[in-house]
Amino acid sequence: MEPRVGNKFRLGRKIGSGSFGEIYLGTNIQTNEEVAIKLESVKTKHPQLLYESKLYRILQGGTGIPNVRWFGVEGDYNVLVMDLLGPSLEDLFNFCSRKLSLKSVLMLADQMINRVEFVHSKSFLHRDLKPDNFLMGLGRRANQVYIIDFGLAKKYRDSSTHQHIPYSLPWQGLKAGNKKQKYEKISEKKVSTSIEALCRGYPTEFASYFHYCRSLRFNDKPDYAYLKRIFRDLFIREGFQFDYVFDWTILKYQQSQLTTPPARALGSGVGTSSGMPTAIGNADRHAAGQDVQAAGMSPMDNSRRRTTSGPLMYSGSFAKQKNPIANDPATKDSAYTGQSGGSSKRASGREAVAGSEFDPQRSRTTDASPGHKHLNQQRGPVESSSDPKQTGRNTKNYEAALKGIEGLQFESDERNQY
Template sequence: MLLQGGTGIPHLKWFGVEGDYNVMVIDLLGPSLEDLFNYCNRKFSLKTVLMLADQLLNRVEYMHSRGFLHRDIKPDNFLMGLGRKANQVYIIDYGLAKKYRDLQTHRHIPYRENKNLTGTARYASVNTHLGVEQSRRDDLESLGYVLMYFLRGSLPWQGLKAGTKKQKYDKISEKKMLTPVEVLCKSYPSEFISYFHYCRSLRFEDKPDYSYLKRLFRDLFVREGYQFDYVFDWTVLKYPQIGSNPRVRQPSGRTGGTVVPSAERVERTSAGQEVRDRFSGAVEAFARRHGSGTGQHGENLKHKALEDSLLSPKEAVHDSDKTHASSSRNGSTSKRAVISSSRPSSSADPNDQQLSRTSRLVSSSTSSRPSATQRLHHSGPEPRVSSLARKATGRVSRDEPPHRSFEFLSISGDRRK
């Protein structure tokens, strides 16, 4: 509950006990960065990595500001939002999080050694491998490995073979310590080397200079001449026309006049976009009634594949804790929630490894009839699609009852090493 209200923190809707299960209901979110990494053939461009880095640093900084370490920073634990939040990164899975200081006294946890490895070995900091108690510096070092993983496609200590888990951890640790950051970041901008040098220079209780780290990457972004337009690699794959549009094509080497907005800023949509937003749902409903041949009174909603969860940047609002005044399109509202449940366990893994397999229950419901007052006023003739949309909206609201369906989504509990 201490994290609630922050940008990129899933909203906790309900938690409690149901039979033998501990249950938590949170926002329904989109694909993880690991899912999107695979979707993009396991390589992200520098532009995508830098746009992500800005948000990832913000998420980690927020957790630290609330007195918690995450201790399991990895691509699987960062999810993109859905709908208007499709460009916003969320941080999830606080099962290994630890309070590192008291919010009133600001007293830091003491330095300790001989600790078991907590987290995922692939992204664990060098100090974590050495058995040192984790602090803020370790979350940031892990984030650096995530960024290099995205750029390189893999890390040098992946794929090592060993007989036991401990032997594998030892091999990963040895390879990680024997790989200089200059080698790890070879062929990539020197800012990544600076990032690692800074993280490793921090003492146990030091407060990191998050602004310095974000500025490192923002200055690089400007120098490369990129536009902070939230057109990620997966956006271009999903919508190839965006990548070929000269208005959004990325310039090379242009340094003047490039503005890098904060990842927390809201994009104001144009009036034309507002028209599309308000009537898109109605047009889709009209198409379903007259083109699909399916019944009016509802077949079960099907879970969308990964591609269907990726929105065009025109349809999504940028990273922000603010929302547009209009919370619904064509007057309808929808609520979705994810229920994560796991059996309570009386025994803990001695290595503080990942907790348990979970299942998610997705609840989707749509309701309410569009209000007669929800109209757009235009000077001049009204677009043809608007009248079509109004007609379709009226039919759908009268003829089609609200859909209520539930689907079980199995989520793998396997943790990559």
């Protein structure tokens, strides 16, 4: 007899592990919809899944927060059933040979700051932020960044008074033998590495980000709009387009072209330097423009027609895609780049973005997105040094990453009608 959860879900194969549990692929018995099922032994010394499920309930409805389908106890396990998501940023980083273009980093940063801001707005600190805990969606939500794994999250202020809750830092007074020595070495490394050394070779905006974050005092509220604005200004200055074509999108397409040659001509509309068929380029720009529009990245002419939609996602049918953060409340009340600077050079840069992404009426051209043109010409890819210890882990995660990326299907026979 097949294992079942709550008499609603069929338990499948193991697909990963979180901070305090194992994660399995599951299927809704009635709808056949795939879900993620997280299991934790009821005998574990420090159970976290019940706490995590309660926190997910508090965060429900936020953009980039997975939905909880069911929580309960089955036999010897606490069980949490939630949305099935795609590969993590760590998986995708490995898929791209641990190098990401500046364009991809900036598009990710915008959503990631929004996710952290939302969690903070609910009076919680995540306390385990890392690439493994940011996942991309699947299917129609393949371009939306999700934040997961709240087992270590902590409430930092009273929800009604917004007063900070006084506690010592979690690493103070640690008694852990070898682990303590390890933490001390990590601490020494962090303290001894200057921001300038950490950000050497990259745009100054990254150093500005760190300097601002480190300047915050305990009770200061971060200016999230400012942090997003410095990266958005850099994005515009570099001439990129907010089309949500990430490095792995292009890599996946290139691989698909090697294995399955196109049955017919892809048509015009996107220049050869982008390597992307018209259906992909146009649909991404159409949907992404609505997100940047909602975020206020560029001043818009009132005569331009605006459209609204939900999140941008990949489903294999690019004409039906929507943008990832058009409805993100974190983007609606912020000033962003439309308020900064005033030079004609910067204005023209914004207009270039607005023309290709914001304005559905704009005629198509054969020019590739500047973001595509600059993909291999940027000041330097964002990368990490190779670590032999990660080789085994990278190999282990590669198959899972590929499976998640398989959701990014490309169809050249559909055209997005404006």
